Amino acid sequence: MAKWGMVIDLEKCTGCQACSTACQMENNRLPGENYQDVLFYKEGKQPNPTLSWFPRPCMHCEEPSCMHVCPTKATFKTEDGVVLIDWNKCIGCKYCMIACPYGVRFYTDEKPLHEPNIKAVFKGEGDLSWNPPYKGPQQDATHGVGIQPNGVVSKCTFCYHKISKAPKGTPDLDESNPALVEFVPACVRTCAPKARYFGDLDNPKSQVNQLISAKKGVRLLDHTGNKPQVYYLTGSGAAGGAIPSNRSTNKA
Template structure:
């Protein structure tokens, strides 16, 4: 059984947000509710201020605090280590949103992040919160895994494109856009990354590219002090990817 993980090279990432757009299209996201967010922040002061950025997906933690606080066990971890939300069990209590130290969960039944509210243009049917024209095929939807059109009154999050990666050939070390055999199973954010700053593979496979990069370039994880043990690693030239206290340009 693989243990899927992601590596993001901050020295290569250009902050283009193609990952954000691809994820939104693949996973039926509302404008502004970005599972694959890119946070922009400033370093220094004027006139020597420098703009930097940090891509921030769900960390898919090995020890996820969101799982332990869920009163209905709607948030759970699969055998291959991916943290998902069962929309059939979620009651929208938001405990998981409070417990997550990375701020990567969303509750849709609130004021829209971006106006005008696009849900009015594409109203939902039945339990669906909305019905965008680019929605994924019905056969991909699986509410028990938080995949598809988000129902009303539930929490959502990045799934590592689980509807794709869970179908990958057995025993593969990496899921790569450049490999015809694994292209269709590669997460959307990894597939569209123009500067090739994202890598996805099996952290338990010593031959995987993700393991090679983590070892050779000193991969680091966010908020190690929480004990969550993220499965998303950053390459930043050996330094910490975000220095506490930097002023964010995001409201």
């Protein structure tokens, strides 16, 4: 069984947000609530401020604190290493949002992050939080895929509706391979500078494994012990993409 993971090359990332937009479209997300985001950090002061950016999906941790705190096991880890939410079990206690060190979980039953309130324009049917004009994947509540219902928490699924259909034993889901392109997560597939790689972390022949080894891949907030399955390649750090040292933005 594969252990899916992602590598993001910060030397290639231009902060264009195409990944965030693709994620938003693929997963029926609202502005400001897309599972994948590129965070911008302004540090230092004039005349020498620096602007850096940081692409941040769910880390799909090996030891996910969000899963351990979930009282109903609604958050679970699949055999292929993906952290998902069963919306039928979620009680909306939001403890997972508290326990996630990376802030990548969303509760939709709240004030809109951005106006106008699109949910009020495209009102959801039944329990669903809204009714997007373009609908992405089929609704799969047990894997947290589709339009988010009210009263539950959602998060990045590594586009589970795609990767779970990939041929078994595939070391990498490479968007440049026509045979695999439909199984590639949306953010990886759309990344113009090819800063993202997706593959089997347990397969020594996978490109993700080789990149982590050759370019000294690092993980965000490794001291928390969550052991993310998303690795970052930092290189010289000259390109602008950088791992923030902490979560605070105003440390001057």
